[in-house]
Amino acid sequence: MINAVYKKSFGSYKGNPFIEALPAVLEPKQVAERIQGVLDFTTSDTQASTSVRAHLISQMMGQFFYPINRHIDLEKKLSIMIREGYVGRNPKDGSLNTRLQNGYERLMSGEDDSFRFPAVTSTARSLAFIGCSGSGKTTTLNKILSTYPQVTASAF
Numbered sequence: 001m002i003n004a005v006y007k008k009s010f011g012s013y014k015g016n017p018f019i020e021a022l023p024a025v026l027e028p029k030q031v032a033e034r035i036q037g038v039l040d041f042t043t044s045d046t047q048a049s050t051s052v053r054a055h056l057i058s059q060m061m062g063q064f065f066y067p068i069n070r071h072i073d074l075e076k077k078l079s080i081m082i083r084e085g086y087v088g089r090n091p092k093d094g095s096l097n098t099r100l101q102n103g104y105e106r107l108m109s110g111e112d113d114s115f116r117f118p119a120v121t122s123t124a125r126s127l128a129f130i131g132c133s134g135s136g137k138t139t140t141l142n143k144i145l146s147t148y149p150q151v152t153a154s155a156f
Contacts (some may be wrong), residue, residue, distance in 0.1 A: 002149045015093075018086040023148060031075045035143040037065030065143060074129070075144045081125040082148075088122060 004021040013019040026034070040063060045056050089096045131137045 002151055009127075012087050013083055016086055016090040016091065018089060022083065025079060026075065026147065028072045028076075031072050031144075031147070032067045034147050035065065035067050035075070035140075037063050039063050044087060057080055065139065071144070074140060075147070077127055078141075078144055081127070082109050085124045088124075 004017075006017060006020045007024065008014070009016065009020050039058065039060050041056065045053070048056065056123065091097070129137055129141070
């Protein structure tokens with residue numbers, strides 16, 4: 001389990017503990033440094049037999065990742081999406097409770113249009129991430145998401 005470290009934020013993110021517990025917004029150079037792959041090999045590997053070198057090269061393919069501008073742009077979009085999605089779920093201003101209560105009311109009444117409180121404007125963003133099979137979509141997303149601390153749910 002990770003303990004949250006809260007940092008002051010900016011704009012509509014200010015004062016939202018969900019957003020202020022996230023890592024700082026990264027500059028493009030920082031993104032590239034954090035998501036690039038690191039090859040694990042020794043100089044003695046270059047002296048191995050042809051057959052062994054073929055296996056070593058194959059193993060390196062899973063380690064190699066060279067970020068390009070598209071990867072940097074995707075990280076920026078995901079960073080914005082995550083933060084903007086939390087704007088309307090700020091536990092400090094009651095918007096999270098309002099959303100939860102509205103959902104509960106709709107669930108209990110069985111009516112999709114049942115609202116106890118005024119409807120809340122969604123701050124959620126979306127994007128389509130399309131590419132050919134094997135082009136690195138999942139790898140790229142996993143690399144970008146690995147820049148955020150991973151927390152697992154635990155029983156209370």
